Amino acid sequence: MERTISRGDWQPPAPPSLRGKALRSFRDYALNDVQSRTLTPRTRELYERQLERLILPHFGETEVEKITTTNVRAWYAQLCPEQPTQRAHAYALLRSILSHAVDDERITANPCHIRSATSRRRMKNVEPAKPDDLARLQSELQPRFALPILIAGWCGLRSGEVRALRVKDVDVVGGWIRVRQGVTRISGQVLVGPPKTPASVRDVAVPPHLLPSIKTWIEHLPKGEAERYLFPGREPTAPMSEKALRHAFAKAKELIDRPDMTFHDLRHTAATLAAQNGATTAELMRRLGHTTASMAMRYQHSSAQRDRQIAEALSSLLKSEEK
Template sequence: MVKTVHSYCTLLHANPRQESDRMATKTKPRKQREGWGRVRKLPSGRFQASYQGPDIAVHNASTTFQTMTDARGWLVTERQLIDAGKWSPPKSRATLQRAETLAAYAEPWLANRTLKPRTRDLYQRLLDQKILPDLGPLPLKGITPLTVRTWHATLDLDHPTRRAHAYALLRTILGTAVTDGLISSNPCVIRGAGQTKREHKIQPASAADLDAIVAALPERYGCMVLLASWCAMRWGELVELRRSDLDLKNGKVKVRRSAQVVNGQVVVGPPKSDAGVRDIAIPPHLIPVIRAHVDRFAGWGREGLVFPAAQSGQQLAHGTFFKTWDAARKASGRPDLRFHDLRHTGAVMAAQTGATLAELMGRLGHSTPAMAIRYQHVAQDRDQEIARRLSAMVVTK
């Protein structure tokens, strides 16, 4: 035994490097830890990359990589998408990348958008009627600026607003395709094509016009017209107004919901925007009119509709009211006045009191100054009043 140990020690001192190499072959190389995600070598010799996404699920690359550097590069790209807020699961992106035509891409694009029911309905109709019949069968990469210009040149020439909406929708869809890496640039480059110009020149109603229209309407509708004008409320906000939304003691109407007609069905939801949720101060002269209307025509209980349909007691139907409205506006001598123009009337009257732009935005429920400015108009004879006040500033000696 002593001889055997002596022999081993002699051999070790004689060739220490050989023993060190032998021990090294028994130790597996330590795996390098990834900074984010995971890369592992497969039996085939290729590399697989994976990571835990913002949805807490583990996501693998849709393909394997020849080198570890390529696998890590994929992880870096995925992390950049997460940090930029543009991430979606790799499998869903791979599905989009396999979409060969605009029609195949547009369907999941619309399905995955968070939209209000009326907006979704509008987008679907624009796709079905204006965009996909001509451009739907084309490959995404085959849609060029020339293709878009040719399509736009004959698109709905008699309806410029609808034409602008269709172009803007196509531009948005193809902009997402650029973000998804399916096309290198957006072919929608026609300057101003997505902007709308007002087709209807609005002449706000005067106080005399309002009196004449209210007189021509059935009594149950007069209060609605007055609130639409003096409080600048939308049609959808009025037909969904409940008793509990009226605070007549403090002279306020609370706007919390709006009703819209989508595919012939009434859909109740939040107002048009976050700014649409608001409390509107009611001009004091309307308080007695509103009280009298509520006592006679409103539904029962705190949640009773303020302007219910006469027969059903449910939301007032758009078509039922507007037959009556059309007759009243013609009888008053203002056949051009649309119901929505009453909102413009309210904006003009508020502006004439000296309200600031911010105050107008709050009253009308707008989130941007540009939208509030669209509702301001020069009232008839207002320029003469300005000229008179300018003269009054002159001090005569």
């Protein structure tokens, strides 16, 4: 002990609250860690589900101090090989919990050292909808089916953000949609609260061609009810249900012959169209409500049409030099 002290390696014992029996196992420590975080209800439910299904079956009864890099690598090697997104999220959660254990001086170093484990390869090659597809939806579908899809496809709103819009959130004169809340479903209960992240609270400019349809839709809603949902459910005081939105989207996919599309692919559509028309990464982050550039870049896609335009632009450079 004297030699340890003289070398400067001695550390005082961790507080009893962390070394006590109640938090000795990884299960107890991890659940306590997640409960102590400031999270949205949806994120908290997601973390708890990832713990119970993917992490605790392997590490639950192990003492935090006895989790090694070898243990982590063995767990990761067999973890959801066909589900890269779940795999990346579960690893990120484990790493963050053990990082807190380092901060709490339960362990001296984080055993999670797998390179690129939190990145994920896109398993599906997303093909964004084309402007002509969106135009067809606007002209041929009833507004109650078309407008939620068009707002997602042109403005990049998430499903829960579209469903949570109120009449007062839409400025048809200035051409803005104010994203201030979102709809989530947790344990069978529908909750309306803040959007996914602080960056998701944003104002999104609406393409002018879409404003007349939105204005007409609002004019058919009861007057003087600014707090009313823009797309109400069966009960006027409730937002459109997820089932109703899926029904509307099924009609849209059939009309444009895109059975492969998901509703979330409409965010890819909005990002791609904006990027092709000159939006910078910072502008895409703001428009989509992202916190990092990498997240915004993930939603950008090239297209054969855009590649042809680039090729033609390159040829024009040569022609201008010849002149």
